[in-house]
Amino acid sequence: MSSILFSPLQIKSITIKNRIAISPMCQYSAINGFANDWHLVHLGSRATGGAGLIIQEATAVSAEGRISPGDLGLWKDEQIEKMQHINRFIIGQNAVPGIQLAHAGRKASSSAPWEGGKKIDSAHGGWETVAPSAIGFHDNETPVALDKTGIQKVISDFKSAARRSVEAGFQVMEIHAAHGYLLHEFMSPLSNLRTDEYGGSFENRIRMMLEVLEAVQSEWPKELPLFVRISATDWADGGWNIDESVQLSKILKEKGVDLIDVSSGGAVPYQKIALGPNYQVPFAERIKKETGILTGAVGLITExxxxxxxxxxxxxxxxxxxxxxxxxxxxxxxxxxxxxTDVQWPKQYDRAKIR
Incomplete structure (x- = not known):
């Protein structure tokens, strides 16, 4: 019997050779947002390793949108060249290069995990963080609540980064609206206490997401796949929930999004997650069945x-x-x-293939 995991997935003009995708994973190894040889080897080795889709880590649309000083970025044209180099290699391995565009919001200006993952203050190279409301992720942190000018800057930054993504040769775009970062912060009532058109009702809380989507779509080619990663639930009382995720996914499908990358959590430090193999898969299943949109499953999938x-x-x-x-x-x-299942190995490694 043939394997579905190793069957191709056609999305618009792109054929992904199998259903194995590498999630965007921060490497905290960039310098001023620039990719380097670490990223070439990290992403390239997973392409030679047989994955069909390789999604580059959360790539900041502005310097202040980085999680850490080591995050990749696409806020200036000079950052394109190395990513072009990496993407050419990935394509040469018959894999598809993708990018996840992101803004960290109130979770920005933090150190790398091996440095404690703590908030960095201005005296140590940190920067001012922004959010929908002046509510910190931790009690001792207070981000600046975005005004209308700040909101328009974020939207413009996503638009510009999408243009650069096209120039860099990416073939799949993912908008990061999960894990407690800025777009998720707008969606969750636990981090969004606004009283204007960006807060309160479901329709208002998803407005920022939809405006960013429209801006990205104005630059991203219509024939290339467009994903959105969401947190299906905040795992906390009164937070964003799976019912709202289904409702949002219906809207995103209508607006031309091709696939929902279904994760969860990250909005608040007091979340209570029921961890276990496949623990997030039921969210992907429900969204797929109730909306008809393609979904991606993540979370303790290891075999x-x-x-x-x-x-x-x-x-x-x-x-x-x-x-x-x-x-x-x-x-x-x-x-x-x-x-x-028989798959083609890189010719340089073929003599090690077990037949």
Whole structure:
């Protein structure tokens, strides 16, 4: 029996050779937003390792939108060239290069995880953070509430970064509206206490997301796939929930989004997540079944048979791997062997293929 995990997925003009995608994972290794050889090796090795779609880490649309000083960025044209180099290599391995555009909002100006992941103040190279409302992620932090001018700047920054993404040769775009970063902050009533047209009702809280989407679409080619990553639930009372995620996904589908990358959490530090294998897959399944949009499943998916079952049972259309792909850059090659599926190896490695 042929494997669904290793069947192609056609989205608009792009064919992804299999259903294995590498999730965008911050490497905290950029210098002033510029990619370097670490990113070439990190992303390129997963392309040689057999994944069909390689999504570059959360890439900041502005300097102040970075999670950390080590985040990648596309806020100026000079940052394009190295990404072009990386994308050419990925395409040369018969994989598809994607990018996730992001703004960290109130979770910006933090140190790398191996440096504690703590907020960096201005005296140590940090910067002023912004959010829908002046509510910090932690009690001792207070971001600046965005005014209308600030909101328009963020939207413009996404638009400009989308243009640069096209120039850099990316073939899939993902807008990051999850994990407690800026667009998710607008969507969640736990972080958005605004009383203007960007706060209060569901329609108002998703307004920023939709305006960013429209700005990105004005630059992103219509024939290329467009994803949105959401947190399906805040895992906290009174927060964003799966019912709202279904409602938003219907709207996004109507507006031309091709796939919802379904994650969860990140809005508040007091979330209570029920961790376990496939713990986020039911959210992807419900969104897919109730809206008809393509979905991507994530979250403690570590085995080939596990991923295969998600697809064969119709719970999702794509499986995104994060930490498991850090442990094993050759997921595509390894999983093909486990599922008794023959795939093409890089010719430089073919003599090691087990036949």
């Amino acid at each position: 080939a048979a596990q991923a295969e079952e998600i697809l064969t049972s119709g719970k999702a259309d794509l499986v995104l791997f994060a930490r498991e792909s850090l442990r094993n850059p050759n997921l595509g090659l390894t999983f093909a062997k486990e599922l008794d």
